[in-house]
Amino acid sequence: NAGVTQTPKFQVLKTGQSMTLQCAQDMNHNSMYWYRQDPGMGLRLIYYSASEGTTDKGEVPNGYNVSRLNKREFSLRLESAAPSQTSVYFCASNPQSSGANVLTFGAGSRLTVL
Amino acid sequence: KNQVEQSPQSLIILEGKNCTLQCNYTVSPFSNLRWYKQDTGRGPVSLTIMTFSENTKSNGRYTATLDADTKQSSLHITASQLSDSASYICVVSGQAGTALIFGKGTTLSVSS
Numbered sequence: 072n073a074g075v076t077q078t079p080k081f082q083v084l085k086t087g088q089s090m091t092l093q094c095a096q097d098m099n100h101n102s103m104y105w106y107r108q109d110p111g112m113g114l115r116l117i118y119y120s121a122s123e124g125t126t127d128k129g130e131v132p133n134g135y136n137v138s139r140l141n142k143r144e145f146s147l148r149l150e151s152a153a154p155s156q157t158s159v160y161f162c163a164s165n166p167q168s169s170g171a172n173v174l175t176f177g178a179g180s181r182l183t184v185l
Numbered sequence: 186k187n188q189v190e191q192s193p194q195s196l197i198i199l200e201g202k203n204c205t206l207q208c209n210y211t212v213s214p215f216s217n218l219r220w221y222k223q224d225t226g227r228g229p230v231s232l233t234i235m236t237f238s239e240n241t242k243s244n245g246r247y248t249a250t251l252d253a254d255t256k257q258s259s260l261h262i263t264a265s266q267l268s269d270s271a272s273y274i275c276v277v278s279g280q281a282g283t284a285l286i287f288g289k290g291t292t293l294s295v296s297s
Contacts, residue, residue, distance in 0.1 A: 113289035172219045172278035176228030
């Protein structure tokens with residue numbers, strides 16, 4: 072049982088390049104989330120999907136787009152990367168459709184934008 | 186404004202010693218509070234969850250307390266080990282359907 076799998080684990084981009092972070096969960100969870108973690112800032116919610124086919128903005132959505140491809144997969148896209156998007160990104164899932172405090176996190180994707 | 190404050194920001198202790206991490210929140214209404222442990226380079230992993238009616242809960246050498254009246258929680262680590270070196274994050278859940286509120290975490294370093 073892999074839980075939440077994120078790819079890639081590391082990525083270096085140049086300013087203006089685009090990329091997609093992939094996330095998949097095999098626990099049949101309803102909700103999925105994307106967070107970014109920066110030093111001194113803690114985890115901040117970028118986007119979330121309460122159920123298949125729905126997505127909503129979180130605290131820091133600017134510069135990002137998401138797709139809930141199916142119940143298992145939730146991707147995060149940076150269309151034109153900026154240095155301010157250098158961060159560690161975590162995908163998480165939740166068995167419920169509401170914001171219940173029972174998240175399972177992936178191992179993280181470290182992104183550097185030069 | 187709903188907030189979660191953790192203290193101290195960082196802590197260094199000797200192996201075998203005990204320590205206590207604090208989490209104060211202003212989230213209202215309150216549903217539950219969960220402590221996560223995040224090892225370096227890994228995602229957060231749940232340690233324990235405290236609901237409104239619970240005062241104390243233990244998970245091995247970890248003991249969490251909750252005082253819902255003062256809106257404070259603590260995580261006590263007994264007989265610390267090198268593997269306890271990590272960040273500890275407090276997350277509070279309020280009204281159903283609202284976003285989780287994350288603390289910024291306490292970084293614990295256990296040295297030999």
